Amino acid sequence: EETGKSGYDHYMLKEIHEQPRALRQCLRGRVDELSASVDIGDLGDLSPTGIQFVACGTSYHAAFYAAQLFQSAGIPAQAFLASEYATSPPPIGDALVVGVTQSGETADTLSALREARHRGARTLAVTNVVGSTAARECDHALYIRAGPEIGVAASKTFSSQLGALNLLALATTRSDEARDIIAALRDLPGQVQELIDDSDAKEVAEHYQDAKSYFFIGRGHMHPVALEGALKMKEITYKHAEGFAAGELKHGTLALVTEDTPVFATTVGDGEQATKTVGNVKEVEARDAPVVAVTDGQSDIERYADHVLTIPETHPRAAAVLANVQLQLAAYHTANFLGRSIDKPRNLAKSVTVE
Numbered sequence: 001e002e003t004g005k006s007g008y009d010h011y012m013l014k015e016i017h018e019q020p021r022a023l024r025q026c027l028r029g030r031v032d033e034l035s036a037s038v039d040i041g042d043l044g045d046l047s048p049t050g051i052q053f054v055a056c057g058t059s060y061h062a063a064f065y066a067a068q069l070f071q072s073a074g075i076p077a078q079a080f081l082a083s084e085y086a087t088s089p090p091p092i093g094d095a096l097v098v099g100v101t102q103s104g105e106t107a108d109t110l111s112a113l114r115e116a117r118h119r120g121a122r123t124l125a126v127t128n129v130v131g132s133t134a135a136r137e138c139d140h141a142l143y144i145r146a147g148p149e150i151g152v153a154a155s156k157t158f159s160s161q162l163g164a165l166n167l168l169a170l171a172t173t174r175s176d177e178a179r180d181i182i183a184a185l186r187d188l189p190g191q192v193q194e195l196i197d198d199s200d201a202k203e204v205a206e207h208y209q210d211a212k213s214y215f216f217i218g219r220g221h222m223h224p225v226a227l228e229g230a231l232k233m234k235e236i237t238y239k240h241a242e243g244f245a246a247g248e249l250k251h252g253t254l255a256l257v258t259e260d261t262p263v264f265a266t267t268v269g270d271g272e273q274a275t276k277t278v279g280n281v282k283e284v285e286a287r288d289a290p291v292v293a294v295t296d297g298q299s300d301i302e303r304y305a306d307h308v309l310t311i312p313e314t315h316p317r318a319a320a321v322l323a324n325v326q327l328q329l330a331a332y333h334t335a336n337f338l339g340r341s342i343d344k345p346r347n348l349a350k351s352v353t354v355e
């Protein structure tokens with residue numbers, strides 16, 4: 001088992017470090033920069049008039065992000081928790097239904113996809129495992145090519161899901177930004193590597209390992225990142241953590257914010273979204289909560305932050321991957337300081353095959 005970890009203390013840390021390679025594999029042969037086009041193979045006519053994503057846990061956060069990509073291309077798109085999809089089926093019309101599932105074996109997701117197919121929808125599995133049940137049962141499969149992931153907590157597969165879902169959006173919709181997005185995806189593996197090499201997440205983790213709760217906030221693409229940051233923290237540290245749309249904190253949870261509850265806040269750029277998030281950060285700072293800014297340094301969030309986890313400047317879509325890597329490292333190191341069973345957290349299974 002030690003050999004399998006290639007000298008890392010845990011599979012999760014190894015898999016965090018494998019992300020540059022995983023992202024390269026995800027993109028390899030699929031992107032043509034010159035023509036700003038994407039080729040994800042013969043998936044039939046996948047230019048949907050509507051698209052629904054079904055997924056669980058980390059994969060749901062990737063699905064939520066994917067729905068944002070399609071919405072911004074003018075395509076009606078929604079992400080559903082797979083376990084709720086079958087119990088309150090949404091209208092399908094001629095929507096494409098996409099199951100996002102690392103393992104391809106998650107019972108809730110398979111059940112939602114079966115429900116969609118039963119109601120006449122075309123289905124696509126976005127998965128890591130070739131020949132998995134989702135890949136076999138769906139009309140089409142798009143592989144994220146992350147390689148095997150042993151740690152129960154998903155890390156590299158989330159990044160590769162975001163990469164593959166960007167390819168799906170680029171291949172099936174029109175975007176004036178296609179060239180910029182493709183360039184940002186090309187730069188991503190190198191940027192993830194630099195970020196991992198220079199990250200201050202370990203110091204942040206050491207500082208806040210005794211915190212009571214952790215909150216994560218972000219707007220737009222940083223909202224799914226906030227949800228994922230909180231899930232990772234909960235899963236491997238066994239501490240309470242919650243992620244929110246940045247504007248939502250003041251609608252209730254602000255009552256829980258104290259000097260014992262660090263708030264991880266992510267901003268990208270210096271536009272309206274970042275400015276509003278900085279406004280939300282001022283609200284938590286006024287309640288004496290420690291603020292950890294995850295930022296590309298363009299907004300003035302650092303003025304209100306106790307710690308900064310830096311991400312390089314890039315397109316906001318790629319920034320989501322980078323910000324998440326900082327949060328993975330913060331969760332990993334916190335769990336490590338607390339001596340948790342990081343690769344096999346209590347009560348959890350890598351693949352959940354019951355509904």
Ligand code: AGP
Nearest residue numbers: 057058059101102103106153154
């Ligand atoms: C993530 O860290 C968890 N292990 C969990 O939320 C997982 O993403 C979920 O169970 C879905 O699994 P899947 O991607 O294999 O369908």
